[in-house]
Amino acid sequence: MRIPSWLAQHVAALRALLVFTVLLGIAYPLVFVGVAKIPGISDQSGDLTLIGQSFTDADGNPVTKYFQSRPSAGGYDPTATGASNLGPESVVDTLSDDPEEASQSLLTQVCARSLAIGKLEGVDGSRPFCTADGVGAVLAVFHRDGFTGPITRVVAVNQTDVPFVTTYQGVTVEPATNGEDYQALGGVITPIRGDAPADPVVPADAVTASGSGLDPQISPAYAELQAPRIARERGISLDRVHELIEQNTDGRALGFMGEPAVNVLKLNLALDGS
């Protein structure tokens, strides 16, 4: 008996799939697992200095004798990689009495990190759109007719005690109340630039989380910022620290690919070893 052609086609499909599964799904990867065991080809458990670490104590405070890595959305946990995924206009915090409910906008995260790093390194941690107390400088501006008309009310949405400005266009700025969504109430969200320099002292990579959550590297500028603290904490010369930074910096491949970057783990290992 001849099997119907539609069935024959599916049988052929199944056979093809099985053949390819053996060939591409089993033989191909396993051959390379074998090749990887040839000395010099590949590190068996991976090059561990490729995976970033956080150099903080059990409470999350920086261990000052170490260079610090970038912020990580996953806390440098290789079993939970990824990014914050917060957008460029993530500027309003969710304020709540319940810490489970509360969440920081990306802007406030950036401001808080900048302030903390400024303190740690003894430099100016201010940034555009950030308040002096390290949150996003953002107002909800209420107009009489929605988007137009005279301003009736202004709220500093990320601050519950003292607003970063006292008045906005003649209207007194009030602090925010926990649990209130001022955008839903009709407030126009207005970030305030402030007068911080456009090129802040604390570098960009120091205040932003990477895509992987495992970024092993920091920019040479961020390493440079940390160098005096490391020299002081370890009682070694600044020149020696610079030398080690230099040794652990990967330049652009072929001079034009990517950006120069300093491997923090290698650098800290070198410091411990010297």
Place this chain on the structure above:
Amino acid sequence: MAGWIFVLSLVAAIVAVYRPFGDYMYRVVTGTRHNAVERTVYKAVGVDPQAGQTWGVYARSVLAFSAVSLLFLYLFLRVQDKLWLSLGLPAVTDHIAWNTAVSFVTNTNWQAYSGESTMGHFVQMAGLTVQNFVSASVGIAVAVALMRGFAAKKKTLLGNFWVDLTRITLRILLPICVLATLIFMVAGVVQNLSGGTDVTTLTGAAQHVTGGPVASQEAIKELGTNGGGFYNANSAHPFENPTTWTNWLQIFLILLIPFSLPRVFGRMVGQNRQGYAIAAVMAILAIGSIALTVAFENHGGGTVPQAVGSAMEGKETRYGVTGSAVFAAATTLTSTGAVNSFHDSYTALGGMMPMVNMMLGEVAPGGTGSGLYGMLILAVITVFVAGLMVGRTPEYLGKKIGAREMKLASLYFLVTPILVLAGTAVAFATGNNTTALNLGPHGLSEVLYAFTSAANNNGSAFAGITVNTGWWDTALGLAMLLGRFLPLILVLALAGSLAKQQPVPESEGTLPTHQPLFVGMVAGVTVVLVALTFLPALALGPLAEGLS
């Protein structure tokens, strides 16, 4: 400056391989001598390599193979806890298994799961990697069938799907992957079966560093324009993409096949200049898009990028803004969807570009095969529009573009916009948009991006949105399935219809389809069609966010 050299070096590399690699692929898909391995495969499959197929049989073979693959992968994921190397991970839940099976069979590689906490090594290898190969081959095979349709003179047969599948996989994809895997391994991409290594950090904390057969999957992930990362962080992960030069290589692999297929087309229809014309349209759109993405990201508009001083959120130090933006453009100009940085945190306009790239229909240069057949459909539409302008019967490469051909081409074009816009609308109407992480216009962008990515079989995401719910997995699964196979059937029908025609000789009224005028027209028609379709949706999302 270094950033622009980075882009130019990629352009130069693609230009350099266009002819030799395109010619090689042409010989693979037209060759009639089969080696011993191939003959063994044909025997195992039970197929006669000499037997040609009509478009209907070809289509049914593609569908049968994809249906069996889908079912197989679904079952595989559902029982992974009972299999070798599952690393103690549980069976994949039903809706994530459905979504993932559709995703990998359709060459989308949308990932509703996090690789390191969901998939064991065996499923990654024998399930996902296999589909990375064969789904890419299916795309190329269908594109080749369409080329044969253009080249044929009063024929009904378009070749044999099983032969195409085998030869493309074994002669094009596998050899390049072997080479790329080796290079990646030397660069630091891991390739082991380890469940991971427990490490004590310098400050005494515990860290579990993951392992896996990553390099072998990484190679086909890029070459086959698949994009599904072994780990959640995809090509941002140091074990997937450790250096600045592996980043270059990954972008090159992504672009290699899609940009070289026009050469195969030119060879097939016997006029290389026709291939150059199609490649030129792709290049114009691609370079324009890459330049805009890089410019927007480096400009760093928006509150947070200005506070930071640079759009570095979600980007790795080693790639920087430009190395990330070029990857983002390449991955969405093709159907890849791998990411080395997280698009959700891009500037509003920089993040719009990946969406626009996908909305172009992923034709510049598009996915493996799907990019070329998408572009040829646009060329057919352009010929028709031009024919209307001068009042002549439109023809392309000697084939009359009549009512039947135009119906097929128009239906092809309509499928993805309907899926994208209707899907987005339904998500909002049913309240499922609330799983978006961000608020306001950016929340709409996350939903729009998800459906654009699924319907165009891309797989990248504005990843803040939570999509592992039953509704999202089902809806996006359907979008991926329909977005892949409806256009694919229409393309094969068009191929069948073209193959039957006796080519008409060129006359004075024939529009030359190899000259700059035509190249400009196809690029123009593409941009106009996409702008008309998607501008309102973009105005509510990224444009509202970026221009306010």
